[in-house]
Amino acid sequence: MTPSCLAIRGLGVETTRHGAAVRLVDDVSLEVRAGETLALVGASGCGKSLTCAASLDAAPPGVRRTAGSIAIDGVEQAPADIRGRLVATILQNPRSAFNPVRTMRQHAMEGPAARGVPAAGRAQRIRVAMADAGLEDADRILALHPFEMSGGMLQRMMIALALASGAPFLFADEPTTDLDLIVQRDILDLLLRLTREQGLGVLLVTHDMGVVAALADRVAVMDAGRIVETGAVMDIFHRPAHPVTRGLRDAHLSLYRDRSAA
Amino acid sequence: MSALAAKNRDTEDRNVRARRRRDWTMAGFIVRRLLLLPVMLLAASIVIFLMLRLGPSDPALDYLRLSRVPPTPQALDEARRALGLDLPLITQYADWLWKALRLDFGQSYVTSRPVLPDLLHYLPATLQLAGAALVITLVISAPLGVWAARYRNGLPDQIVRLIAAIGVSMPNFWLGFLLALLFSVHLGWLPAMGRDGWRTLIMPAAAISFMTLSINARLLRASMLEAAGQRHVTWARLRGLSPRAVERSHVLRNALLPVITATGMYVGELIGGALVIESIFGWPGVGRYAVSAIFNRDYPVIQCFTLLMVAIFVICNLIVDIIYAWADPRVRLAAEGAP
Amino acid sequence: MSSLDAELAGDLASHDLIPPHAHGRRGFWREARWPARIAALVVGALALIALLGAWITPHDPDAVDLAIRLQPADAAHWLGTDHLGRDILSRLMAGATMSLGSVALAMALILTAGVILGGTAGFAGGRVDQVIMRVADVFLTFPTIVMALFMVGVLGVGLTNVIIAIAVTHWAWYARMVRGIVLSLRRRDFIAASRLAGASPTQTFIRHLLPATMAQLLVLATLDIGHIMLHVSGLSFLGLGVSAPTAEWGVMIADAREYVWTEPLLMFWPGLALFISVMALNTLGDALRDRLDPSLRAEHGH
Numbered sequence: 001m002t003p004s005c006l007a008i009r010g011l012g013v014e015t016t017r018h019g020a021a022v023r024l025v026d027d028v029s030l031e032v033r034a035g036e037t038l039a040l041v042g043a044s045g046c047g048k049s050l051t052c053a054a055s056l057d058a059a060p061p062g063v064r065r066t067a068g069s070i071a072i073d074g075v076e077q078a079p080a081d082i083r084g085r086l087v088a089t090i091l092q093n094p095r096s097a098f099n100p101v102r103t104m105r106q107h108a109m110e111g112p113a114a115r116g117v118p119a120a121g122r123a124q125r126i127r128v129a130m131a132d133a134g135l136e137d138a139d140r141i142l143a144l145h146p147f148e149m150s151g152g153m154l155q156r157m158m159i160a161l162a163l164a165s166g167a168p169f170l171f172a173d174e175p176t177t178d179l180d181l182i183v184q185r186d187i188l189d190l191l192l193r194l195t196r197e198q199g200l201g202v203l204l205v206t207h208d209m210g211v212v213a214a215l216a217d218r219v220a221v222m223d224a225g226r227i228v229e230t231g232a233v234m235d236i237f238h239r240p241a242h243p244v245t246r247g248l249r250d251a252h253l254s255l256y257r258d259r260s261a262a
Numbered sequence: 263m264s265a266l267a268a269k270n271r272d273t274e275d276r277n278v279r280a281r282r283r284r285d286w287t288m289a290g291f292i293v294r295r296l297l298l299l300p301v302m303l304l305a306a307s308i309v310i311f312l313m314l315r316l317g318p319s320d321p322a323l324d325y326l327r328l329s330r331v332p333p334t335p336q337a338l339d340e341a342r343r344a345l346g347l348d349l350p351l352i353t354q355y356a357d358w359l360w361k362a363l364r365l366d367f368g369q370s371y372v373t374s375r376p377v378l379p380d381l382l383h384y385l386p387a388t389l390q391l392a393g394a395a396l397v398i399t400l401v402i403s404a405p406l407g408v409w410a411a412r413y414r415n416g417l418p419d420q421i422v423r424l425i426a427a428i429g430v431s432m433p434n435f436w437l438g439f440l441l442a443l444l445f446s447v448h449l450g451w452l453p454a455m456g457r458d459g460w461r462t463l464i465m466p467a468a469a470i471s472f473m474t475l476s477i478n479a480r481l482l483r484a485s486m487l488e489a490a491g492q493r494h495v496t497w498a499r500l501r502g503l504s505p506r507a508v509e510r511s512h513v514l515r516n517a518l519l520p521v522i523t524a525t526g527m528y529v530g531e532l533i534g535g536a537l538v539i540e541s542i543f544g545w546p547g548v549g550r551y552a553v554s555a556i557f558n559r560d561y562p563v564i565q566c567f568t569l570l571m572v573a574i575f576v577i578c579n580l581i582v583d584i585i586y587a588w589a590d591p592r593v594r595l596a597a598e599g600a601p
Numbered sequence: 602m603s604s605l606d607a608e609l610a611g612d613l614a615s616h617d618l619i620p621p622h623a624h625g626r627r628g629f630w631r632e633a634r635w636p637a638r639i640a641a642l643v644v645g646a647l648a649l650i651a652l653l654g655a656w657i658t659p660h661d662p663d664a665v666d667l668a669i670r671l672q673p674a675d676a677a678h679w680l681g682t683d684h685l686g687r688d689i690l691s692r693l694m695a696g697a698t699m700s701l702g703s704v705a706l707a708m709a710l711i712l713t714a715g716v717i718l719g720g721t722a723g724f725a726g727g728r729v730d731q732v733i734m735r736v737a738d739v740f741l742t743f744p745t746i747v748m749a750l751f752m753v754g755v756l757g758v759g760l761t762n763v764i765i766a767i768a769v770t771h772w773a774w775y776a777r778m779v780r781g782i783v784l785s786l787r788r789r790d791f792i793a794a795s796r797l798a799g800a801s802p803t804q805t806f807i808r809h810l811l812p813a814t815m816a817q818l819l820v821l822a823t824l825d826i827g828h829i830m831l832h833v834s835g836l837s838f839l840g841l842g843v844s845a846p847t848a849e850w851g852v853m854i855a856d857a858r859e860y861v862w863t864e865p866l867l868m869f870w871p872g873l874a875l876f877i878s879v880m881a882l883n884t885l886g887d888a889l890r891d892r893l894d895p896s897l898r899a900e901h902g903h
Contacts, residue, residue: 084502534746
């Protein structure tokens with residue numbers, strides 16, 4: 001009954017710069033399977049975050065989706081129908097993702113309200129999700145505003161909201177960038193545990209190969225708006241085929257090589 | 263089961279305590295702002311007093327002129343002594359302040375009647391007019407601004423832009439006449455003169471409010487467009503909220519904050535507009551009294567009038583500040599000691 | 602180190618080593634859209650009329666001739682005559698000098714006071730800054746029309762006093778703006794370069810900060826001048842400005858008051874002149890702002 005496969009097919013994204021149309025994402029196809037984490041990697045500006053947002057029709061203003069579709073178990077879906085219900089999203093820099101003048105409780109209640117969940121069950125679900133995400137004192141936290149919380153807490157809250165939605169798929173757009181190193185590790189551990197426990201299908205966007213090594217089962221490499229290589233995480237690290245992949249892997253490993261040499 | 267119930271009770275207690283603590287912060291904010299009020303009024307009164315005393319006019323001369331006494335040197339001397347003008351400035355101010363604190367603002371040079379009661383007699387009409395104009399401003403500009411933002415660069419936006427361009431360019435007294443011509447003389451729908459029920463209120467209030475509603479519609483539009491570009495709006499959409507829900511809870515809610523601040527400025531503009539437009543519609547407000555006092559150089563009236571208007575303006579801004587603090591938790595919860 | 606690179610890149614990108622006012626203004630006419638062009642033409646025409654005023658009126662604006670009072674428009678009097686038989690068109694043109702001139706003067710006063718006081722506050726900092734800003738704050742607690750009425754009350758009735766009154770009412774806001782601009786410019790490279798080259802603080806201020814400030818200030822002024830014009834004409838309408846028989850648009854509307862119901866055109870023309878002037882100035886201000894500094898798009902109503 002739970003969906004097992006989310007597919008992005010032939011995504012194309014364009015913008016207009018100085019009067020000319022510029023292709024930012026070109027014919028990108030991805031498959032995310034339940035229980036599996038697919039990492040989407042690439043250098044900054046290659047279009048990976050845009051892929052995530054545009055596939056759900058949430059591209060920033062001035063940028064538009066020109067082609068492509070999103071399908072669950074082979075059935076094409078309208079992005080507006082699956083946002084928040086079948087696909088939850090967590091973003092980087094959680095502080096700006098929350099409305100600065102609203103409390104956590106207000107944020108927590110609007111998702112279920114939009115999904116038509118009866119009011120009685122909402123509070124309990126969010127408490128359970130918050131506990132899963134490592135937020136113990138739910139009532140105190142729900143009364144807080146974003147500026148009263150740390151970056152790590154906000155990211156956990158974001159994850160909690162994603163869990164509470166009950167969506168089987170998760171788009172995680174650089175969820176650990178901008179966080180302190182220790183908090184990063186905690187969030188990564190949390191994501192790993194939750195995806196295993198709940199069998200989520202995760203599309204993880206990142207530029208950090210360390211995160212890929214820690215979380216991913218499969219990897220898709222992007223360069224200049226196109227997918228250049230896909231494969232299992234071990235293959236990507238040990239036998240990278242495409243020069244871009246090799247470049248990413250080498251750059252990442254060189255950090256460790258230098259340290260061990262010193 | 264009972265452990266869970268106990269835990270629930272604990273969290274409820276903490277919840278209630280947290281909420282009480284936050285109400286107290288709001289109360290603290292209000293109190294702090296209220297304490298500023300007399301300080302600002304004091305500063306304003308000093309400026310008013312100094313400017314009058316240091317100004318080019320001689321109150322003794324005007325007093326004699328208005329009492330129809332020929333200004334011989336003896337008469338002038340007597341008048342100066344009677345008005346206390348020969349004392350040092352600080353003493354004069356202290357005298358004035360002492361009387362003012364007991365709500366004695368002297369007597370009009372023209373009518374010889376106490377100034378404050380007369381002003382307070384005419385004041386409610388002016389405030390009613392300005393208040394009605396404020397209501398019209400907010401009620402009409404809100405849908406216009408939201409409309410213009412929602413259909414950005416489309417027809418509604420162009421219409422609102424045109425209305426706004428006209429509104430900020432039109433002299434309110436000219437507009438008042440035009441409205442009176444149309445609705446009273448030609449159509450006969452509304453009475454032109456006097457103060458008698460909502461029919462007489464609507465035209466002057468509309469004339470005054472046209473400019474502020476134009477400014478506010480543009481402000482709201484700009485504010486909404488800026489709010490719509492924020493990341494939290496994107497994430498709200500990603501969480502599955504409907505476009506209407508996103509607009510209501512995340513765009514509009516945030517876009518209203520600058521509007522609240524601007525309302526303080528509108529109040530000043532609207533009160534000023536009321537003062538100008540009262541004569542056109544025979545509205546029995548404080549404007550006519552003040553203008554004739556200026557013509558007559560009736561200083562006690564001028565002084566009290568200005569201070570009264572400043573007090574009203576400051577109080578209105580205080581109310582606006584409090585509303586803003588209620589609307590934006592960052593203001594009341596973050597900085598102790600205020601922006 | 603990379604943040605410094607970024608700063609340098611940003612600075613160079615905004616041509617920071619060249620003071621901001623050195624961008625070309627010649628492209629304005631070419632790039633402006635038609636409302637801005639019409640507005641520029643109208644403002645130009647008004648300025649011309651205001652300057653030439655008395656010499657180009659078809660009739661003497663003060664010539665009273667009760668025999669031809671309240672005439673409708675005809676060949677001799679294109680807009681008819683008023684209640685004293687004076688040619689309305691001539692009075693409108695003469696009024697332009699008064700109305701536009703008084704606003705220009707008021708604006709000049711405001712800008713001078715704003716630049717001197719705000720610039721000193723921003724550049725000198727410390728105690729001086731505090732004192733000036735406190736004084737400005739006190740003046741900002743007065744609503745503009747009330748303060749203007751009070752100033753006229755102190756100084757007496759008359760156009761000069763109205764101009765002074767308007768200047769006193771508005772300077773504080775401009776002083777704040779100038780102070781803000783100066784504070785933001787103080788840290789930029791070309792200021793440091795000037796000081797390193799040995800210029801005294803006053804020289805640095807006048808030669809470098811002032812031109813950069815004036816550009817932004819001019820945009821704010823053109824956006825605001827229409828608003829100020831409405832205030833000035835409002836006070837004149839109340840009778841606190843020029844005295845009869847001088848022609849001025851606000852006063853002409855006040856004079857026409859008794860005849861509003863019978864001869865509405867008397868009130869209509871001067872009001873229309875005001876409306877067109879203010880609208881042209883506002884449109885021009887918007888176009889200038891869009892061209893020179895789009896970041897000022899945020900509304901400031903006051």
